[in-house]
Amino acid sequence: MSPTGSVRTALSVNVNKVALVRNTRHLGIPSVTRAASLCLQAGAHGITVHPRPDERHIRRHDVFDLAELLQAWPDREYNIEGNPFHNLMDVAREVKARGLPLHQLTFVPDSVGQFTSDHGWRFPDDADRLRPLIAEAQALGVRVSLFMDAEPEQMAAAQAVGADRVELYTEPYAAAHTQGGEALPQQLERFAAAAQAALDAGLAVNAGHDLNRDNLTPFLRTVPGVSEVSIGHALIADALELGYAATVRAYLACIAAAQR
Template sequence: MSTALSVNLNKVALIRNSREGQFPDLIEFGTLCLDAGAQGLTVHPRPDQRHIRPGDVFALSGLAKMYPGTEFNIEGNPFAAPLGNYPGLLALVEQARPDQCTLVPDSDDQLTSDHGFDLRRDSEKLKPILATLKSWGVRISLFMDPDLEQITRAHDLGVERIELYTGPYAEHYGSDQSAALLDQYRQAAVYAQELGLEVNAGHDLNLDNLAEFLSIPGIAEVSIGHALTVDALRTGMSAAVKDYLGICQHSR
């Protein structure tokens, strides 16, 4: 079984936003990724618009539709309030109609996503949001820690997928904690699949740690942006995408 690679373009947008104009151009780099074989594109628009902007969401959604079989994934915090010309996550999803919406509990002041949902606290708030997304025909994925109780709660909410937050695995890769952490993620992924959930994964996965993580059976998709962008600085975007695909396509 292969694992789909969805390339997160946030860091390309971050470089662009350091200057006026559209250089580097996200459509150009999204096209490079898809031409190199990536199966999807991911964007994570935040209220402060420090990287992906609302206009990028619609432009890249249009690009993905030009490549049959490509999946467009919008990540974001469903509870974040509109700010300036950021209309809120659900407004963007309603207009762009991505294949998948990955809900992430990141606050406005976080540098990056660093934990999964606490569904003991957030389930009731999420229910009307999930119902709305389902009415639009958008697949829902919840950003989750490898916690079996929390995964049970995700299943009970009726979502189709979870995305395992892999930050701790990546942080401790190669240390004496690595094997135990990998086993924790393996148990979580297998348990989720036994419940009928599909499993995505993402955060700080790279060319060094990805293959070992994908020894976990049944990972449907990985979303990779930061490390792939860094690798692209060394080798070029097309070559970097192909390096990651080489690992994903041999996953079992």
């Protein structure tokens, strides 16, 4: 059995970059919902979006269009990422008010104009601000995952504020995998320790940021209990060459390889 144990790692496809390309023109192509449909048809376990306040990629209507699409896929999950102190909670409230599916909110501490996510929440600094919003999301029937750096000592604090999961910010691992050398085993050890600390605290573990076809399998072979990986940039880039269906199947094969 692999270090991930019996946990089946789900693949959630982040379609932000599809929206980014679409937004460069006013033709409605490529279609975000079509991309999501093709990924789901190929076996993706869920769809992720990160609607930022400036709508640089995912726009407000995309969130609801995708939620409506996912009504036809009751065995798949919808994950919306974002900063709960910006636009995330308003979007989540409206999705639920419309009776549309929403399974997970991933709270990310981005600034409004931030280029991409690059750090996690800090405790105890963020505890008092996050606690009531986590409770509100859960009252809506939505699971909450906190975007976190791979620091084992922070995991119990994430559970203490009420989170259901943590999403480990994997860019440091991805960079080490690219560079090679001694940094790679050190990063793998760090992420494995953080994941185990989260599991020991009663949290489920997600992971995401710069995961790709090269680094996904060794990560999942080493890091225990990963319930979900959210992959966008690399997957959409691969899809430009391979197509959505072949790309999703390739990532699912990477996941399966880790569990052999």
